[in-house]
Amino acid sequence: MAHTYATDALVVGAGPVGLTAAAELRRRGVTCRIVDRLPARLPFAKAVGIQPRTLEVWDRMGVVRAALEAAVPMRGQFLYVNGVEKARTELSVPPEVPYGFAALPQYETERILDEFLGRFGTTVERGTELLSFAQDADGVTCRLHTPSGAEEELRTRYLVGCDGAHSVVRKGLGLTFAGGAFAEEYMLADVRVDWDLPPGYNLRAMHLNDDGAVDDVLVCIPLPGRGRYRMSMMVPPELSTARQDAAASDGITHGLQSGRGPALADIQAVLDRLSPQPTTAFDIRWTSVFRISHRIVDRYGDGRVFVAGDAAHIHPPTGAQGMNTGIQDAWNLAWKLALACAGEAHPGLLAGYDAERRPVGEEVVGRTVRHAVEGMENDPDDPATVMMREAQLLVGYRGSPTVDPPGEGRGPRPGDRAPDCAGLTGPGTAYPMRLYDVLRERDHVLLLYGAAFGPGSATGSGLDALVRTARASSGGRMEVCLVLAAEAAAADDDAHAVIEADGTTLPVYADTRGEFARLYAADEPTAFVIRPDGYLGARLPLSPPDPRPLAAHLAAVFAAPPPN
Numbered sequence: 001m002a003h004t005y006a007t008d009a010l011v012v013g014a015g016p017v018g019l020t021a022a023a024e025l026r027r028r029g030v031t032c033r034i035v036d037r038l039p040a041r042l043p044f045a046k047a048v049g050i051q052p053r054t055l056e057v058w059d060r061m062g063v064v065r066a067a068l069e070a071a072v073p074m075r076g077q078f079l080y081v082n083g084v085e086k087a088r089t090e091l092s093v094p095p096e097v098p099y100g101f102a103a104l105p106q107y108e109t110e111r112i113l114d115e116f117l118g119r120f121g122t123t124v125e126r127g128t129e130l131l132s133f134a135q136d137a138d139g140v141t142c143r144l145h146t147p148s149g150a151e152e153e154l155r156t157r158y159l160v161g162c163d164g165a166h167s168v169v170r171k172g173l174g175l176t177f178a179g180g181a182f183a184e185e186y187m188l189a190d191v192r193v194d195w196d197l198p199p200g201y202n203l204r205a206m207h208l209n210d211d212g213a214v215d216d217v218l219v220c221i222p223l224p225g226r227g228r229y230r231m232s233m234m235v236p237p238e239l240s241t242a243r244q245d246a247a248a249s250d251g252i253t254h255g256l257q258s259g260r261g262p263a264l265a266d267i268q269a270v271l272d273r274l275s276p277q278p279t280t281a282f283d284i285r286w287t288s289v290f291r292i293s294h295r296i297v298d299r300y301g302d303g304r305v306f307v308a309g310d311a312a313h314i315h316p317p318t319g320a321q322g323m324n325t326g327i328q329d330a331w332n333l334a335w336k337l338a339l340a341c342a343g344e345a346h347p348g349l350l351a352g353y354d355a356e357r358r359p360v361g362e363e364v365v366g367r368t369v370r371h372a373v374e375g376m377e378n379d380p381d382d383p384a385t386v387m388m389r390e391a392q393l394l395v396g397y398r399g400s401p402t403v404d405p406p407g408e409g410r411g412p413r414p415g416d417r418a419p420d421c422a423g424l425t426g427p428g429t430a431y432p433m434r435l436y437d438v439l440r441e442r443d444h445v446l447l448l449y450g451a452a453f454g455p456g457s458a459t460g461s462g463l464d465a466l467v468r469t470a471r472a473s474s475g476g477r478m479e480v481c482l483v484l485a486a487e488a489a490a491a492d493d494d495a496h497a498v499i500e501a502d503g504t505t506l507p508v509y510a511d512t513r514g515e516f517a518r519l520y521a522a523d524e525p526t527a528f529v530i531r532p533d534g535y536l537g538a539r540l541p542l543s544p545p546d547p548r549p550l551a552a553h554l555a556a557v558f559a560a561p562p563p564n
Helices: 016-027 052-061 064-070 106-118 168-173 242-246 264-274 322-341 351-374 383-390 435-439 460-473 486-491 515-519 547-555
Strands: 002-012 032-036 072-074 076-081 084-090 101-103 129-135 140-145 151-161 177-193 201-208 214-222 228-234 255-257 281-297 305-307 444-450 478-484 499-501 504-506 508-511 526-530 536-541
Touching: 002 016, 002 322, 016 032, 016 052, 016 106, 016 322, 052 064, 052 322, 052 435, 064 106, 129 151, 129 168, 151 168, 151 322, 168 305, 177 264, 201 264, 214 264, 228 264, 264 281, 281 351, 322 351, 444 460, 460 478, 460 499, 460 547, 478 504, 486 508, 508 515, 526 547, 536 547
Parallel strands: 002 032, 002 151, 076 201, 151 305, 444 478, 478 508
Antiparallel strands: 072 101, 076 084, 129 140, 140 151, 177 228, 177 281, 201 214, 214 228, 255 281, 444 526, 499 504, 526 536
16 A cells, blocks of 8 residues: 655645636645546536626636637526516626636536636545545544555544545544435536527526416527537436435435436427427437535534535536635635644634634525525625625625634625725726726735825824734735725825835725725725635724734634744
């Protein structure tokens, strides 16, 4: 039996969630291996919808351009009932949100993340299966089955299970996975049609029986390629896998099922019944039968072992929430693991993963089940709130042990997503920038907003202490950027003058349009701590500057700095 010890983390599962976890760990310098039991990436368009919040995450990582170039913009949805158009929904977000909705087949998402991971010298070890693991106070010992048929024993500091609904990691931890299953089965197909519906729109067509119950349904989501869609529809009895699924070894019936998939004729029969206009299906790439369950673990980790994505929560695909939620699980966990691997994390930081992400998983499971049963169009919230929530722009961590109490006041509070804004100008730039341009590929950022930062200003007089505290309390990981208020920038011909603090020059950006002040409700000099995942960790007044609240906040995230 071979022995390997030199890795910080083992990621099990190379879907979008596992690839995100591995890429973020490697981007932060953590040694990592990623294994997947499948010999090759599957060419299936399973998860398709990409939410605006996920695109923001990819922006911060540095992969959003590749994703947008491969994706199809999602513009809206048509709803037909018994052949009659009932609603046309436009997918829109507020103008300050930098990205809209998109459709990208899962095989393309995996390709993009796989190639990004390869930039850091790490490739997926395919055909490699986790058999078992045992953890102790210092690490995790894993048994792997390799493509050669041999077993390998791997010693790693942390284990991350992104291995899907039948997760070996979840079972090895003994986590409960409470929930149930829907009786309905669905056909999935990647196929082209020759209709002339506007591109970029989903189609949801239903038939209601005399009692008003849905007895037939067709959902079409656009894919890259003219007239190509990922379609889902109810399964005819001859293709049912219910008997096979009832005998599943772990009792979990979720995802693509083995056995005979639907043929083109099966797809065409549904289109003949439900398509809003006559159309012909052709150029079929793949089909399958899909079952849906709804379950969530009792906790997202134990000790040095964690679960993310479908290993932690499964639910109906309504609103394309699953993969996006899993990607953000991995993003949340990765930056915390990176600090822990460097010995720079507060002892309670990793516990914040469960505290922050499990409530999100519970909300998503509950909401998607309600929408699957009652229909998203019957959501009681106002349409703007529904749209923002489906875009995952309302996910937040207020009350988390790793963020400050939200307090009172307007604007984003600790635990909220840090919104983007436009109209910033920086040194040497002849064009307005977005805040996300400033944050891109940075991790921990302290943004100081005010009217002046010079030595004679009220804020400037305490600048050295703030910068020194930010760096000392974060082990040198926190970057500091200054945002100059619009009125001060307009009155100052040299708004980007060199500002020095704690012996270094700080970047200065001018809020020339006042958008930062408006979106952040910054009516006075304020410090904003922005975490690597784009959420506010703290919001601190700077009138007058006081480094002690900043030090107290950072002490809940980072390990105590060594004594001078």
